[in-house]
Amino acid sequence: MSFRREKHVPRGGPNGGDGGNGGNVILVAKEGLKTLYDCQERHYFKAKRGAHGSGNNRHGKNGEDLYIPLPLGTVVTDGDTGQQLADLTRPDVEFLVAKGGKGGRGNTAFKSSTNKAPRNAEPGELGESKMLRLKLKILADGALVGLPNAGKSSLISAISAAQPKIADYPFTTKEPNLGTINTDNIFSFTMADIPGLVEGAHSGRGLGLKFLQHIQRAKVFVLVLDVSDSAPVPAIEAVETLMLEMGHFDATLPGRVRFSVANKIDLECSETTLAALREFCLSRGILNFELSALTGDGIEPFLKALSKAMSAREVRIAD
Numbered sequence: 001m002s003f004r005r006e007k008h009v010p011r012g013g014p015n016g017g018d019g020g021n022g023g024n025v026i027l028v029a030k031e032g033l034k035t036l037y038d039c040q041e042r043h044y045f046k047a048k049r050g051a052h053g054s055g056n057n058r059h060g061k062n063g064e065d066l067y068i069p070l071p072l073g074t075v076v077t078d079g080d081t082g083q084q085l086a087d088l089t090r091p092d093v094e095f096l097v098a099k100g101g102k103g104g105r106g107n108t109a110f111k112s113s114t115n116k117a118p119r120n121a122e123p124g125e126l127g128e129s130k131m132l133r134l135k136l137k138i139l140a141d142g143a144l145v146g147l148p149n150a151g152k153s154s155l156i157s158a159i160s161a162a163q164p165k166i167a168d169y170p171f172t173t174k175e176p177n178l179g180t181i182n183t184d185n186i187f188s189f190t191m192a193d194i195p196g197l198v199e200g201a202h203s204g205r206g207l208g209l210k211f212l213q214h215i216q217r218a219k220v221f222v223l224v225l226d227v228s229d230s231a232p233v234p235a236i237e238a239v240e241t242l243m244l245e246m247g248h249f250d251a252t253l254p255g256r257v258r259f260s261v262a263n264k265i266d267l268e269c270s271e272t273t274l275a276a277l278r279e280f281c282l283s284r285g286i287l288n289f290e291l292s293a294l295t296g297d298g299i300e301p302f303l304k305a306l307s308k309a310m311s312a313r314e315v316r317i318a319d
């Protein structure tokens, strides 16, 4: 509330300006971001408040909007109601998640023919505040699934430019890796390599199942199996475990397994194991490829078949 006070201007009238609006909180998907780590460290996000209006009919400055950059594929739900608010699948598209409060009106706004000197002003409104739950579901076209140490990361580095950590111990991969495969100049697709699954993952064993949510939207799944004689788990048993664990997470996943990779054939492998796996896969409509992610042997036919499946329309599943 303010009144004009000036020499030779008696009863200058009201001149209290309106308050500025509060800033909005806006979510925006950014291509370069890979994880939600930033939001793990910082929990509370607040846009700037609007400034007060002042005399001379000066409007308060609007509060600055706050932009929260998130990785592509982040699903945002309301933490209180569980309702999905946004699915940030496109880069740079903004989503207004909490609107800033409207600034109040100064006493000038209340001037009328009957009230020439209003002594009232209106307080600003509170901005929205929300509890959000963020979930990252990487946007990969296909995904490699396997027991720990089977050679998933080796395979993704063999077929794409991705350079994940590869080591001779289980659970080397702790975060999903994404690789892009360019089959020719016009068609490319992405494959995700996720941490190894183990039997009982659905009840929290190993790194659990939480990584499957990343690849839930993948159209094609590839099972990566260690078929060497020194494999800790026989290949067929590995397939059954993987299918079971995937099914526990989402019953539609096992149906999307189109390929299996019998990896590490450069090592000693028993022909009986290989033959049994071939037959097993055949009976389930899974295409089996024998290869070595390490030497590159057999990669080419696998990549060809995978690319073909990726470009085929019929494998595109609804979201």
Ligand SMILES: Nc1nc2c(ncn2[C@@H]2O[C@H](COP(=O)(O)OP(=O)(O)OP(=O)(O)O)[C@@H](O)[C@H]2O)c(=O)[nH]1
Binding pocket: 146, 147, 148, 149, 150, 151, 152, 153, 154, 155, 165, 166, 167, 168, 169, 170, 171, 172, 173, 174, 194, 195, 196, 197, 263, 264, 265, 266, 267, 291, 292, 293, 294, 295
């Ligand atoms: N001889 C041989 N070794 C391989 C092959 N593929 C992978 N390896 C080795 O197997 C070990 C595990 O490979 P990774 O690619 O890290 O396996 P991963 O499935 O990503 O393992 P996690 O991320 O721990 O689940 C490494 O020592 C690799 O060098 C292969 O075709 N032949």
Ligand SMILES: [Mg+2]
Binding pocket: 152, 153, 154, 164, 165, 166, 172, 173, 193, 194, 195
């Ligand atoms: Mg790995």
